Amino acid sequence: MTVLLLLASIVFNTIVLVVFKYFAMLGVDVYKAIIYNYIVCISLGVAVTGTVPVVSALEQPYLPYILALGVIFVFGFNVAAQTVRYFGLTITSILQRTALVLTVLYAVVVFDESLGWLKMIAIGMALAAIVLVNMPFGRAGRKPGDGPFWVLLLPVAMFLVNGVIDTILFHIEASRITTTGDLVMITNIFSFALLSGLIFGVVRYGREFFIVKKATLWAALMLGLPNFLSIYFVLRLFGGGWDGSVAVPLNNVGILCAATLTGVFLFKERLTAYKTAGLLLAIISVILFSRVI
Incomplete structure (x- = not known):
């Protein structure tokens, strides 16, 4: 059973990246699709937990944290969509998984955890992986003119956003505010993401924001299903029969490999020597991180 949960987590996490790739290829209104995908996630969360979103969070100690996470x-999903568009599945996946560097550093500084040689090696490998997958600098698999200048900042933004999300979730867990495996809390995060996305959309676009094409609604559904299931199965996996030191690296390494293979064979992404070296370092660093977090 646990093996099936692992495979499901890997598959649905990879599908999310694949959906982003198709968004770019089909010219989908990414922002609207992302916002409305949260309706799908919330609906599934309510169906599974039987709780009322937002209301169930109002008296919880984690409320300020999930407001920020929303x-x-x-922002993070939009960055992920653009990173997949311009840099591909491999680089995006590596940036997401190696962002644990920030969580480890936060644990050392705030919770006075020791910075042993194993952590330092893992951090060094993760940073080296990030550098390698973006070489040669300024290109990262792109041709000049592929996009505006801000595109070059996407890898940094992707790394930082995922690092901040992981760190906030780690803080909630380490401070014993609640368990991050709480699906009710995750559903509430989706709810606040929807609310904040709607507010920003109205401020930026006015009433036009609610003019949604049928294709955008289909895109939201295609994203919302794997998005929810990716989190659902990873929570089930971590609450299953395997120790975290086994489940975490297998899940992260599996996603790294699946995303890379999908990018290479489905989207013809080029796996250069730099990317290959970066991928190998990322895999090793993820395994090491699982031993120290």
Whole structure:
């Protein structure tokens, strides 16, 4: 059973990246699709937990944290979509998984955890992986003119956003505010992401924001299903029969490999020597991180 949960987590996490790739290829209104995908996630969360979103969070000690996460989720998903568009599945996946560097550093500084040689090696490998997958600098698999200048900042933004999300979730867990495996809390994060996304959309676009094409609604559904299931199955996996030291690296390494293979064979992404070396370092660093977090 646990093996099936692992495979499901890997598959649905990879599908999310694949959906982003198709968004770019089909010219989908990414922001609207991301915002409305949260309706799908919330609906599934309510169906599974039987709780009322937002209301169930009002008296919880984690409320300030999930308010912040709601805003960050919207920004982070948009960054992820653009990173997949311009840099591909491999680089995006590596940046997401190696962002644990920030969580480890936060644990050392705030919770006075020791910075042993294993952590330092893992951090060094993760940073080296990020450098390698973006070489040669200024290109990262792109041709001049592929996009505006801000595109070059996407890898940094992707790394930082995922690092901040992981760190906030780690803080909630380490401070014993609640368990991050709480699906009710995750559903509430989706709810606040929807609310913050709607507010920003109305401020930026006015009433036009609610003019949604049928294709955008289909895109939101295609994203919302794997988005919810990716989190659902990873929570089930971590609450299953395997120790975290086994489940975490297998899940992260599996996603890294699946995203890379999908990018290479489905989207013909080029796996250069730099990317290959970066991928190998990322895999090793993820395994090491699982031993120290």
